[in-house]
Amino acid sequence: MATKKEETANKYVLGKIKDIAKRMYDTIRLQKKPEIEMPIRALSNVSYDDKEGYFKLLKSVKSRTLTASTIKTFAQTLRMMELSKQLVETDDIATKREAYYVSKNWGDARFREQPESDTVMDDIEAMMGVNREQIGFIPEEKGGAVAGELVVIDQDADSGKDLEIDCTKFGSGAYSIPSSVEHLRFKTKAKFILAIETSGMFERLNKHNYWKKANCILIAMGGVPTRACRRFIRKLADEQKLPVYVFCDGDFYGYFNIHRTLKVGSGNAAHINEFFCVPQAQYIGITPQDIIDYQLPTHPLKDVDIKRAKDALKNDPFVQHYTAWQKAAEQQIKMKARAEQQALAKHGLNFVIDKYLPEKLKNRKTWLP
Amino acid sequence: MAQKTAEELAQKQREISIAEFFEKNRHLLGFDNPRRALMTAVKEAVDNALDACEEARILPEINVELIQLGETRFRIVIEDNGPGIIKAQLPKIFAKLLYGSKFHKLAQTRGQQGIGISAAVLYGQLTTGKPATIMSKTGEGKKAIRMKLKINTQTNNPDVIEEEEVEWEEKDHGTRIEIDMEGAYLKGRQSVDEYLKETSVVNPHCTIIYTNPEANQMIFPRAAEQLPPEAREIKPHPYGVELGMLIKMLETTKASTLQQFLTDEFVRVGAGTAKEICANASLLPSTKTKNLNRDLMENLHKGIQNTKIIAPPTDCISPITADLLEKGLRKEINAEFYCSTTRPPAVYRGNPFIIEAALAYGGEQEGDSAVRILRFANRVPLLYQQGACAITNSIQATSWRLYGLQQSKNSLPVGPCTIVVHMSSVWVPFTSESKEALAHYPEIVKEVKLALQECGRKLASFVNKKRRISEESKKRGYIEKYIPHVADSLKSIVGLSEIQKKQVEDDLYAILEHTRGELEEIEMDNPDYDPELAQIGAEDETEEPMGDDSSPHKKGKKRKEELDEEKEGDENEDSFSDDDENDNPGDRQLKLS
Numbered sequence: 001m002a003t004k005k006e007e008t009a010n011k012y013v014l015g016k017i018k019d020i021a022k023r024m025y026d027t028i029r030l031q032k033k034p035e036i037e038m039p040i041r042a043l044s045n046v047s048y049d050d051k052e053g054y055f056k057l058l059k060s061v062k063s064r065t066l067t068a069s070t071i072k073t074f075a076q077t078l079r080m081m082e083l084s085k086q087l088v089e090t091d092d093i094a095t096k097r098e099a100y101y102v103s104k105n106w107g108d109a110r111f112r113e114q115p116e117s118d119t120v121m122d123d124i125e126a127m128m129g130v131n132r133e134q135i136g137f138i139p140e141e142k143g144g145a146v147a148g149e150l151v152v153i154d155q156d157a158d159s160g161k162d163l164e165i166d167c168t169k170f171g172s173g174a175y176s177i178p179s180s181v182e183h184l185r186f187k188t189k190a191k192f193i194l195a196i197e198t199s200g201m202f203e204r205l206n207k208h209n210y211w212k213k214a215n216c217i218l219i220a221m222g223g224v225p226t227r228a229c230r231r232f233i234r235k236l237a238d239e240q241k242l243p244v245y246v247f248c249d250g251d252f253y254g255y256f257n258i259h260r261t262l263k264v265g266s267g268n269a270a271h272i273n274e275f276f277c278v279p280q281a282q283y284i285g286i287t288p289q290d291i292i293d294y295q296l297p298t299h300p301l302k303d304v305d306i307k308r309a310k311d312a313l314k315n316d317p318f319v320q321h322y323t324a325w326q327k328a329a330e331q332q333i334k335m336k337a338r339a340e341q342q343a344l345a346k347h348g349l350n351f352v353i354d355k356y357l358p359e360k361l362k363n364r365k366t367w368l369p
Numbered sequence: 370m371a372q373k374t375a376e377e378l379a380q381k382q383r384e385i386s387i388a389e390f391f392e393k394n395r396h397l398l399g400f401d402n403p404r405r406a407l408m409t410a411v412k413e414a415v416d417n418a419l420d421a422c423e424e425a426r427i428l429p430e431i432n433v434e435l436i437q438l439g440e441t442r443f444r445i446v447i448e449d450n451g452p453g454i455i456k457a458q459l460p461k462i463f464a465k466l467l468y469g470s471k472f473h474k475l476a477q478t479r480g481q482q483g484i485g486i487s488a489a490v491l492y493g494q495l496t497t498g499k500p501a502t503i504m505s506k507t508g509e510g511k512k513a514i515r516m517k518l519k520i521n522t523q524t525n526n527p528d529v530i531e532e533e534e535v536e537w538e539e540k541d542h543g544t545r546i547e548i549d550m551e552g553a554y555l556k557g558r559q560s561v562d563e564y565l566k567e568t569s570v571v572n573p574h575c576t577i578i579y580t581n582p583e584a585n586q587m588i589f590p591r592a593a594e595q596l597p598p599e600a601r602e603i604k605p606h607p608y609g610v611e612l613g614m615l616i617k618m619l620e621t622t623k624a625s626t627l628q629q630f631l632t633d634e635f636v637r638v639g640a641g642t643a644k645e646i647c648a649n650a651s652l653l654p655s656t657k658t659k660n661l662n663r664d665l666m667e668n669l670h671k672g673i674q675n676t677k678i679i680a681p682p683t684d685c686i687s688p689i690t691a692d693l694l695e696k697g698l699r700k701e702i703n704a705e706f707y708c709s710t711t712r713p714p715a716v717y718r719g720n721p722f723i724i725e726a727a728l729a730y731g732g733e734q735e736g737d738s739a740v741r742i743l744r745f746a747n748r749v750p751l752l753y754q755q756g757a758c759a760i761t762n763s764i765q766a767t768s769w770r771l772y773g774l775q776q777s778k779n780s781l782p783v784g785p786c787t788i789v790v791h792m793s794s795v796w797v798p799f800t801s802e803s804k805e806a807l808a809h810y811p812e813i814v815k816e817v818k819l820a821l822q823e824c825g826r827k828l829a830s831f832v833n834k835k836r837r838i839s840e841e842s843k844k845r846g847y848i849e850k851y852i853p854h855v856a857d858s859l860k861s862i863v864g865l866s867e868i869q870k871k872q873v874e875d876d877l878y879a880i881l882e883h884t885r886g887e888l889e890e891i892e893m894d895n896p897d898y899d900p901e902l903a904q905i906g907a908e909d910e911t912e913e914p915m916g917d918d919s920s921p922h923k924k925g926k927k928r929k930e931e932l933d934e935e936k937e938g939d940e941n942e943d944s945f946s947d948d949d950e951n952d953n954p955g956d957r958q959l960k961l962s
Binding site for chain 1: 844845847848850851852854855858859861862863865872873876877879880881
């Protein structure tokens, strides 16, 4: 059962699909070569908008003209739009994998491998400026795990009645974020959200009911947060007006892949960053300074790590915007070392709960933007 | 062990006759296994017949017959319409090794040493104990002479077993030779069939009538009424003469002075050049040749090397010509592309030579095995020792990737291609007496490579064109394939009617086909192709040998023995020649429609 809001969204998507196809039809009837245009989705085509707090897409577009060499992609793009239209009309969804299998009915226009169909899907998404959930396609990936002072209000698929899910009642387990989160509503008394890089650290904090002590909501991102996870955190933070703190490994992957993507979005999904970012996120740990202050055991930086950092300093609009991050990156390059979240266990297994997190949360100066 | 004195040892030391030597080293002459022996014997006889006819300016017509006498015994009969041989010469020509007309002259002939046919007689004699029968007639109205000949292996002299004058009605002149010998008749790329076919292809002026042991007659008719230009004899070029040879020439010359010797005995040495050579050798041109001692002769040899002498004349060489080579290839192979080239004459060790090459690409040839190589020297096909030949090595050393064939380092290229190389020269340098592989003179390798590169460049442009066309036709295929999908999707999304959908399809065809122009097609256009000819020599080699009427069980056993023997033979022969047996002709069998 679609809500009112969703119905408007669906109408918009259907209109857009029809619009694109109609324009193509008109061009063909004039015996001209039709073109499709889509924004280039890369870091080089985004800028960081401080006011809005996310990566904004710039104007570079790539256009594809119908020729003998592009007709296959054209045919596949249109087939995929047709499928999307069906999905939206019937309020159904298909995973990326399912869409790939549906293509097997398309004769010569079928996809040989799933990456081919994923690319076409991304193209449509970018072309229409919507996210793929809106055009009926969902990723297989899990959104993330949630525990703490939170009640998620979902709907029963059959009856459409509200389902209240209490995230304090999963014991040592956790609530799993669904791939589509737009329809969820929340009730919470928590003071903040703690987004954690590794499931290992999440388990430790969950097992010792850290959320109860600190009155917070714990979310395990499990690496770079998925779109659903980002959207979930954003929605929750916006609606409940909660601050978001990010707790990652003390390395460049943690800073510029995980934290940056959560906070301002990515280059690849630049056309939808507006909805899939969490501008209020603050980075609380582990920072290069923490490695010194807490005398954490470290691993040496590999050449690829340093390359990643230098790359970010040079090309990432987010890093370029924040001097604090530039300083931190340079400091860490000089240290030639990185530290994992678990390195805190050097001072005792529950040092992170008893000392580290309380100290960090108290002292804003140790945070990074 | 007791020590032996020099005297004791001396009792065992004695002269070895050349015939004895070859009795033990038959592989040097190409008689190392029964199958190859049969081919070599036929080859030697046919080469001689062709040389004789051409020298006498007669259009050759040659009859070859193989008769199976027993399980492993054959009679070979070769009859020509040549000038015939006079009685006094017959025994020496056929039953004395190293006797011949061609060793001491430099001219483009097939035979060189004067070994071949006598070696075949010797082999027949060794394996069957029977003499060879020769019949020859030198002119109309004359009687023919028939002789049965053996070679005395101790003295290397002919033994005339029988001699008679007979009537030979059918022919005005000609020679017929019959040899009984051990052999094995198998088809395939190294067979008598293949040899005769390739011979006919590069000698279009001759007719060959061949009856194989299965009593099938194949006729390779004459395709040109013109004999190739007469092989002109040239004197040696000073650069090609080694010191020993020079000494021998000085000993036997009729010239009295050095000046006279140089101008008379060598090509390209006039009065001026002779004086220059003498000056460079610090000798007076008027020096008497008989007064020269060894040291002075050595000075003369050095003097020659230090003098600039123009290259030998090259009009004494008659190449097959690029056109004819290509035509021969067209008969044999149904391909998409042919090209050929004749190099300008070049010189190695004072001997002029010409390299020709031709290529056939694509068509019915298989693409996933090594290319097929056809080698020729002075119009004689070379079927064995492919791996040891300078031609093969030159092919390996050429970068075929540039020309559109696959190739791993230093090996034969892989692709649907046949490469033909022909060397013509007044003296073809073979690696051994069996005359199956060219020696690796850098000048020859260089010329072969240049010829291959010329062909390769033409091949590359064809291969590129073919690729462009295939890409183009793939794109067209795309258009055909995907237009319905575009139209159908638009219909479903926009909600078009069937008519509108049809219009979209038509418009799309118009838009996309409009810009593409005519599609060029590559077709096999080869009216010269002769599938029956191509099939000769392409049959499976492991086919049952003919005339074997023993039990099936025994047949299988025999065949295996024969193949083993062959394998051994090749191993002895030359470690490089592994290509010979690995090139299973069955693999490359042409697909005939």
